[in-house]
Every structure is written in C-alpha cells, then in structure tokens.
Amino acid sequence: MKTNIPAIEGGTAVRETFLSFHQALLDEKEEFSVIQTLRSGWLTTGPKTKQFEAEFAKYARSEHAVAVNSCTAALHLALVAAGIGKVEEKEEKGEKDEVITTPMTFCATANVIVHVQADPVFVDVDPGTLNIDVNKIEEKITSKTKAIIPVHYAGCPCEMDKILELAKKYNLIVIEDAAHATETEYHGKKVGSISDMTAFSFYATKNLTTAEGGMLTTNSTELEEKIRVLALHGMSKDAWKRYSPEGYQHYDVLYPGYKYNMTDIQASLGLCQLAKIEDFLKLRQKHVAAYDEAFKDMEAIVRIGRIPDIKHAEHLYVIMLKTDMLNASRDKVLSALQKENIGVSVHFQALHLHPYYRQRFGFSEGAFPVTEYAAERILSLPLYPGLAEQDVCDVIEAVRKVIGYYSK
Numbered sequence: 099m100k101t102n103i104p105a106i107e108g109g110t111a112v113r114e115t116f117l118s119f120h121q122a123l124l125d126e127k128e129e130f131s132v133i134q135t136l137r138s139g140w141l142t143t144g145p146k147t148k149q150f151e152a153e154f155a156k157y158a159r160s161e162h163a164v165a166v167n168s169c170t171a172a173l174h175l176a177l178v179a180a181g182i183g184k185v186e187e188k189e190e191k192g193e194k195d196e197v198i199t200t201p202m203t204f205c206a207t208a209n210v211i212v213h214v215q216a217d218p219v220f221v222d223v224d225p226g227t228l229n230i231d232v233n234k235i236e237e238k239i240t241s242k243t244k245a246i247i248p249v250h251y252a253g254c255p256c257e258m259d260k261i262l263e264l265a266k267k268y269n270l271i272v273i274e275d276a277a278h279a280t281e282t283e284y285h286g287k288k289v290g291s292i293s294d295m296t297a298f299s300f301y302a303t304k305n306l307t308t309a310e311g312g313m314l315t316t317n318s319t320e321l322e323e324k325i326r327v328l329a330l331h332g333m334s335k336d337a338w339k340r341y342s343p344e345g346y347q348h349y350d351v352l353y354p355g356y357k358y359n360m361t362d363i364q365a366s367l368g369l370c371q372l373a374k375i376e377d378f379l380k381l382r383q384k385h386v387a388a389y390d391e392a393f394k395d396m397e398a399i400v401r402i403g404r405i406p407d408i409k410h411a412e413h414l415y416v417i418m419l420k421t422d423m424l425n426a427s428r429d430k431v432l433s434a435l436q437k438e439n440i441g442v443s444v445h446f447q448a449l450h451l452h453p454y455y456r457q458r459f460g461f462s463e464g465a466f467p468v469t470e471y472a473a474e475r476i477l478s479l480p481l482y483p484g485l486a487e488q489d490v491c492d493v494i495e496a497v498r499k500v501i502g503y504y505s506k
C-alpha cells in the first residue's frame with residue numbers, strides 16, 4: 099500500500115524496482131554494426147571512423163569533424179591546436195595564458211586548461227540557465243586572456259552572439275564545450291558550426307553514445323589538419339593511410355602529439371546512434387513536457403533552462419529546490435528520492451570549490467555566488483529515450499511525495 103510518507107521516513111517506496119538515472123538505448127542495429135566491424139579485421143581508426151566523421155560533420159553543419167576518444171581529449175586538442183598555454187618564457191615572467199570558462203561544469207572543462215599550463219578564469223552563471231553569464235565576461239578579460247570556453251549546460255545554448263562579439267573585440271578563440279549539446283541549435287545555427295571549435299561527448303550517458311568518445315568540429319581547414327596530427331602522436335600519416343593499397347608510406351612526427359584517436363568499434367556504435375538522434379530527442383522532449391507540466395505549479399521547484407526560441411538538446415532535466423520553503427536540504431531530498439527507487443544525480447558541484455581548485459588558485463566560498471547557490475540546490479531527474487511513460491509518472495509521483503512531505 100502506498101502512503102504519503104517517504105520511504106526514507108518509514109513509508110513505502112513509489113517503485114518496487116530501482117529506476118536508473120540513465121540507461122543507453124541500443125538495439126540489434128548497434129550489435130550488428132559492432133560485429134561487422136569486429137569481423138572486418140579493422141578495429142582501430144579506419145573506414146567507419148571516416149564515415150562517422152563525415153556524417154557527424156553534415157549533422158553539425160560543420161566543414162570538418164575529427165573523431166577522438168573523449169570530449170576531454172577534444173577540448174585539450176582544441177587548446178593545443180589554438181596555441182594556448184605551454185609557453186615557458188611566459189610562465190617565467192608570470193605571464194600565463196588565461197582561458198575564461200564557467201565553474202558550473204564538469205571538471206574536464208577546466209582540467210584541460212591546467213593541462214596546457216594556462217590558468218582557468220571563472221565567470222559566474224546566469225541563474226535561469228546556469229550558462230556562463232555573458233554580462234560578466236568582459237570584466238574578466240585581460241591582456242593574458244586567449245580563449246573562452248562556454249558550456250551549453252544541460253543542452254541549453256549559451257548566448258553565443260554576445261560571446262562571439264567579445265571574442266572579435268578582444269581577438270579571442272572560442273571553443274564550445276558541447277558535451278551536453280549534440281542536437282542544440284542557437285537561433286537556427288547548429289552548435290558545431292558557430293565558433294572556432296566545438297567539442298562533443300559520446301560518453302555512456304550522453305545523448306549519442308559510443309561508450310567513450312568525442313568529436314571536435316571546426317570550419318577551419320588549418321585547424322582541422324593540426325588537430326588530426328595532434329590526435330595521433332603528431333604523426334603526419336595515420337595507420338589507415340599508411341597501410342593503404344597504394345603502398346607503404348613512411349610518416350614524420352611533426353609534434354609530440356597525443357593518443358586520442360577513435361576506434362572503428364566506437365564509430366560503428368556512433369553511426370547507428372547518430373541515425374536515431376532526432377527520434378531519441380523527440381522521446382526526451384515528451385518526457386520533458388510531462389515533467390514541465392507536473393512541476394509548473396510546485397512553488398518549491400524552479401525549472402532550469404526553459405527558455406524560448408532555441409533548440410534544447412534536453413540532455414539533463416535539472417530542477418532547483420527553493421530550500422527555504424522546505425524542511426530538508428537538497429541532499430536529504432536526493433537521498434529520499436533514491437529511497438523511492440528513483441535514480442538522481444547532481445550536475446554539478448561548484449568546480450572552484452573542489453580541493454585542487456581551492457588549493458591551486460585560492461578559490462573559496464563567495465567567489466561565484468550564483469553558481470554556489472545553485473550547486474547547493476540543484477538535482478537532475480532521469481531523462482533518456484528508453485524511459486517508459488510509467489517511469490516518468492513514477493518520477494513525478496516521487497518528487498511530489500518527497501517535496502510535499504518536506505514543504506513548510
């Protein structure tokens with residue numbers, strides 16, 4: 099028998115079985131495609147990767163797409179290809195390059211800035227979208243600023259017009275972190291075609307998955323050539339080209355490059371997933387509409403990123419709790435939902451308050467108030483194409499029950 103007492107307080111859970119926060123939707127097409135690749139004898143970067151790059155570039159309306167093994171790799175390559183950081187004389191003079199980004203993101207966005215020995219400069223976020231607040235960027239630009247990495251949080255596009263205007267004014271490179279934003283469009287422009295470079299993630303929980311994987315798109319042929327070489331040891335010819343029927347070709351090492359290439363096994367998953375991406379989005383849009391409708395009258399819940407006139411990738415469904423209206427903290431609500439057998443998550447804790455960033459850059463509480471306020475109150479609900487209607491109803495019932503119980 100169901101009661102209004104949350105399971106965490108001794109009541110009966112909304113669901114008998116646990117609903118995962120995320121589950122990839124794969125079928126016989128992916129299975130067949132991977133088996134085909136395994137049987138082809140060519141496992142690493144080869145014809146499937148080339149095909150995936152071509153199809154993804156078309157989807158992203160970008161001139162070029164380079165497939166890599168993660169979005170982190172794509173972001174790192176973008177910074178290296180743009181010549182950011184790593185200039186020892188500059189460091190000796192205390193003149194390290196700076197890259198502007200947001201503290202409301204996954205650690206990879208800022209970690210790669212540290213990897214190239216540049217300094218991340220955080221700018222606080224907009225409370226409605228949790229995207230970088232474009233009105234606060236200019237005050238952070240100095241003579242050391244070389245790039246801006248906007249993150250399209252949850253799949254909602256950043257205000258790219260303003261970012262590109264600032265980039266033009268101060269001669270900055272723009273690298274979009276589109277880990278959440280494979281399908282996103284900004285006023286009719288496809289993310290992936292807008293700025294200097296755009297990094298996508300195909301991690302297991304992403305809208306398009308290759309288990310692990312990523313893509314870097316650009317409209318610049320010069321950058322594309324550089325990225326391709328950097329992504330595979332800095333070699334002038336990749337294995338696919340070297341072993342071609344035209345005869346063996348030697349390679350030259352042009353840079354001390356990285357091992358970031360995508361395999362054909364991953365690409366064979368990616369091709370199948372890309373073919374379904376818009377259908378998957380329609381399914382998630384249906385779930386989002388159900389959540390929006392259910393929560394619109396709940397005063398203790400603020401829905402994040404619901405803005406008009408854009409194409410939202412609906413990667414995450416994020417709500418912010420007005421904790422002053424509740425007798426429970428966000429973490430208590432998280433635990434209560436888990437006890438109702440609903441998987442939940444947090445995207446993200448404030449990045450600048452993680453131990454490394456506190457110690458290395460001296461950040462402390464109060465540095466980015468909007469991010470910190472949100473980071474204590476947000477939670478992400480299950481949102482994936484394989485959710486059944488009943489699953490969505492269960493999530494709604496659990497949220498209503500838990501929030502109702504703890505409301506003041």
Ligand SMILES: Cc1ncc(COP(=O)(O)O)c(C=O)c1O
Nearest residue numbers: 168169170204206277299300301
């Ligand atoms: C905003 C953001 N950027 C970058 C990444 C890194 O992606 P990957 O795991 O493909 O390296 C993630 C991963 O979740 C992310 O959420």
